[in-house]
Amino acid sequence: MRQRDNESASQRVGKSTQGGFAESLIRRIAPWLGVSLFLGLFFFCPLARILWLGLNPASLLTIAPDSLLIIRHSLLFTFYQACLSTLLTLLVGLPAAYLFARFDFRGKPLLRLLTAIPFMLPTVVAAAGFNALLGPRGWVNLGLMQLFGLESAPITFVHTLWAILFAHVFYNTTILIRVVGNALAHLDPRLEQAARILGADARRAFWQVTLPLLRPSILAASLLVFLFDFTSFGVILLLGGPRFATLEVEIYKQAIQIFNLPLAALLTFIQLLFTLAFSIVYGRIVTGVAVTTTPHTAQSNLRRARAWREKLFVGGMASLLLALFLLPMASLPLRSVARLEAARGERTAVGYDLTSNYYTELFVNRLDSLFYVPPFKALTNSLLYATMTVVLSLALGFPVASALARPGRLERFLDPFLMLPLGASAVTLGLGFIVAFNQPPLALIRSPLLVPIAHTLIALPFVIRSLQPALASIPDRLRQAATSLGASPLRTWFTVDWPIVSRATLAAAIFAFTVSLGEFGATALVSRPEYPTLPIAIYRFLSQPGGLNYGQAMDMATILMVVCGAGILLIERFRLPGAGEF
Amino acid sequence: MLQLLDIAKDYENRPLLRGISFTVAANETVCLLGASGSGKSTLLRIIAGLETCEQGTVAWQGQDLSSAPAHLRNFGLVFQDYALFPHLSVFKNVAFGLQMQNLSRPEIERRTREAMTQVNLSGFEQRHVTELSGGEQQRVALARALAPRPRLLMFDEPLGALDRALRDRLLDELRGILHATRVPAIYVTHDQEEAFAIADRVLLLHEGKIVRDGSPAEVWNEPGSAWAARFLGLGNIVEGVVRLKVETLKVETRAGGFVLRCGHAHQTGEKVNLLLRPSGVRLAADGNLRGVVTDVVFQQARFKVTLENGLYFYLPEAPKIGEAIAISIPPSEVHCLA
Incomplete structure (x- = not known):
């Protein structure tokens, strides 16, 4: 009897009976429940609603001819500015990549960090930074006015195409430095030397060996830059001003200002189509990158500049990067404490004066209006939303990341769906909320909760991608060892898993927090006027006249920059090497 | 060229x-x-x-x-x-x-x-x-x-x-x-x-x-x-002191005394390095090098025999481990390394 019991028990373990199968199925599906529900309700459902709204025959047939013009114009401009921006970024980024991959110079780690910061810097901060530097009330213009006694700002930078292009270079140069720079740094230097010995001069060795070997990574990086430029929103709206509209900005305008939701939906569909195509091509190129570059370990490619031409290159390029990245970021906090306004009545004399007035004003509701919210409230709103985003994205991301750390067929199948929100732009997410939740049964559009939900959609893929490698790095043997030594499952988790994943969790949390603090696109569409976030408040102040408004925008942008900058630095410290790269 | x-x-x-x-x-x-x-x-x-x-x-x-x-x-x-x-x-x-x-x-x-x-x-x-x-x-x-x-x-x-x-x-x-x-x-x-x-x-x-x-x-x-001999793996290198210099050189080492021909000019009492090539030697009761065998390795037609003092030689027959043996090294297999 006892013998048979043992047998059936071992059979149950070995072959898994009906009940065991159902149980294991539930255990495999359980981690996905929260995420599936969340993404289904807040991503796929709104996306489907957008597609239906934009593509149903009724709205397609009633499309106005000037709508077609709008589509054509915004599509052309999107391509135009994205191409120009990408070219300009290549122009700065390729020499910069060469600089970082081949030369050793003083202050290099600092410069590298400086170039990396903009990538995660909120667009409103960058816009405010460029404004503080080159805007009509910026350092350069006020300085020139003072110097030459001019009546008005001599340089028109804000609300020109140049502002857009500059900001895009500012944001995306780091992609080239990372992708192409890494490829170049890992390129075996002996390949170029072999070419030299076989009779190629430096120029031919570069064109026939180095460049062909870098081509896949240059292509991949350019396409990524192009994709970011193509879907750029904040930069165009804040720095380009009302004259310029990319698809993304046009979607926002149609949805928020003109309330032409069908046209906004159609534009979204067009945009999605292009981003999908670019992403597929990008995926193809990236798989090619791994094949063609043979990594080396032995020799270092780094050298100090010796010849005068090298010194000139290193010095010139480092100064250019320093100017491009430091000036906007430095002029912002300086501008926030400096009153450089001409006093009323005397137009030409510019007074200099350090002030904390703008900061104290942050707590005051000047207009006493219902929709006017003092900046301080915007800050607390932002912090509240960011905290909610952290909690929500970790709660949803952790179970999934754990499941993905030991992927089975189910996990491999579901994994790409998790990353899909990455492909949709922030404005698309916002528009989806407006379209899907403006009527019962889910009339959530008035709920301030939509903001942290939108932020979670954006942060979630990154949170999962930074948790997953940490969780996967824990070998099962460690857990088994702990269990065999008598630890309960919960205790095993706390003694084995947690110490290893805590750093990655911290990095993911800070990331979600930073993303939420700086998010502009989706928030611009779904936030309630009475509950603005910091970026929205900055946008409002920047678009209003007056020195006080300008100063307060600078202050808030400075606060945002400091908080986000600290976040970015912390993430760099805590993230696993290699995790969360492009 | x-x-x-x-x-x-x-x-x-x-x-x-x-x-x-x-x-x-x-x-x-x-x-x-x-x-x-x-x-x-x-x-x-x-x-x-x-x-x-x-x-x-x-x-x-x-x-x-x-x-x-x-x-x-x-x-x-x-x-x-x-x-x-x-x-x-x-x-x-x-x-x-x-x-x-x-x-x-x-x-x-x-x-x-x-x-x-x-x-x-x-x-x-x-x-x-x-x-x-x-x-x-x-x-x-x-x-x-x-x-x-x-x-x-x-x-x-x-x-x-x-x-x-x-x-x-x-x-x-x-x-x-x-x-x-x-x-x-x-x-x-x-x-x-x-x-x-x-x-x-x-x-x-x-x-x-x-x-x-x-x-x-x-x-x-x-x-x-000595460095070259060691790097090329030519044999045993032992340090010794020149005891007598007439036509041949007599050198006293920790492994025994050796007589060899050498073209260099040496003084009595000078320290020199000797290279003892491991092959061309034989077991002999009156051999100039004595030691206890610590290791014997079969290598095709010969045995590599290591002694307790760390020296090794190739011998046609295998002694037992622990056995005390005497080896005769002909002067042609002993070199003075300047």
Whole structure:
């Protein structure tokens, strides 16, 4: 009897009976429940609603001819500015990549960090930074006015195409430095030397060996830059001003200002189509990158500049990067404490004066209006939303990341769906909320909760991608060892898993927090006027006249920059090497 | 043809090469033999023009090459791990140097095929270099270096990554090719068997200097220093004191007393190093070297016998471990190392 019991028990373990199968199925599906529900309700459902709204025959047939013009114009401009921006970024980024991959110079780690910061810097901060530097009330213009006694700002930078292009270079140069720079740094230097010995001069060795070997990574990086430029929103709206509209900005305008939701939906569909195509091509190129570059370990490619031409290159390029990245970021906090306004009545004399007035004003509701919210409230709103985003994205991301750390067929199948929100732009997410939740049964559009939900959609893929490698790095043997030594499952988790994943969790949390603090696109569409976030408040102040408004925008942008900058630095410290790269 | 004069080079503020001078004659294969980190690869790179030296000159038939960049020197270099161009086919790899000479297309085609035949790679033209085995990659690297008909060929540990059997075969082929093309060559390695197998002349590089320069047989017979004898694995090195110097030298060591002939001038009481070659010895009751056996290893026709004092010898029959034996070493197997 006892013998048979043992047998059936071992059979149950070995072959898994009906009940065991159902149980294991539930255990495999359980981690996905929260995420599936969340993404289904807040991503796929709104996306489907957008597609239906934009593509149903009724709205397609009633499309106005000037709508077609709008589509054509915004599509052309999107391509135009994205191409120009990408070219300009290549122009700065390729020499910069060469600089970082081949030369050793003083202050290099600092410069590298400086170039990396903009990538995660909120667009409103960058816009405010460029404004503080080159805007009509910026350092350069006020300085020139003072110097030459001019009546008005001599340089028109804000609300020109140049502002857009500059900001895009500012944001995306780091992609080239990372992708192409890494490829170049890992390129075996002996390949170029072999070419030299076989009779190629430096120029031919570069064109026939180095460049062909870098081509896949240059292509991949350019396409990524192009994709970011193509879907750029904040930069165009804040720095380009009302004259310029990319698809993304046009979607926002149609949805928020003109309330032409069908046209906004159609534009979204067009945009999605292009981003999908670019992403597929990008995926193809990236798989090619791994094949063609043979990594080396032995020799270092780094050298100090010796010849005068090298010194000139290193010095010139480092100064250019320093100017491009430091000036906007430095002029912002300086501008926030400096009153450089001409006093009323005397137009030409510019007074200099350090002030904390703008900061104290942050707590005051000047207009006493219902929709006017003092900046301080915007800050607390932002912090509240960011905290909610952290909690929500970790709660949803952790179970999934754990499941993905030991992927089975189910996990491999579901994994790409998790990353899909990455492909949709922030404005698309916002528009989806407006379209899907403006009527019962889910009339959530008035709920301030939509903001942290939108932020979670954006942060979630990154949170999962930074948790997953940490969780996967824990070998099962460690857990088994702990269990065999008598630890309960919960205790095993706390003694084995947690110490290893805590750093990655911290990095993911800070990331979600930073993303939420700086998010502009989706928030611009779904936030309630009475509950603005910091970026929205900055946008409002920047678009209003007056020195006080300008100063307060600078202050808030400075606060945002400091908080986000600290976040970015912390993430760099805590993230696993290699995790969360492009 | 190639003359090096007083080459000196620092590496991370420490001298790596200190005054290297030698020449390579026509049709000669010179082997630079040294431990890893001895600077022999750096020396090759200086000759190739890939690195600069702080002092000294590299000249070709009397003409200083200091100002000639690497691509104008017309030297060939086979890298360790080959450094084949991963984005080009086998054919294009081999043809690269010819293209750089701006030759006509049929000429490039003809000479590429010729070089590939030379290294037994015909039929591999359209293969991708990343799909080749280590030995095949080595042949491509050799063909690529040969095709432009360089006036000097250099090899930087070209067989280091290959297994023993393949190494021996490629070494034979390489020797054949070097003899057939009659191109002077410098071969860098840390493996003395490889060096002795391929070199017309061996240069021993130690602490930034060439400590021995001679044919393989000369270097084998007269290593010249305790370091060289040890590095080449020639036998046991023991320190001793000169006791008597008449016509022959009598040296007292911890292993026993030895009588030998020596060309050097020594004083009584001077410390010298002796090389006791392990072969050519026999067991003899009146042998001049006594010891207890600690290890016996069968090696084909002989036994390697290690004694408690660390010395080893090759004997035709195996003593027992723990046995006390006496060995007679003929004077011809004992060398005095200056």
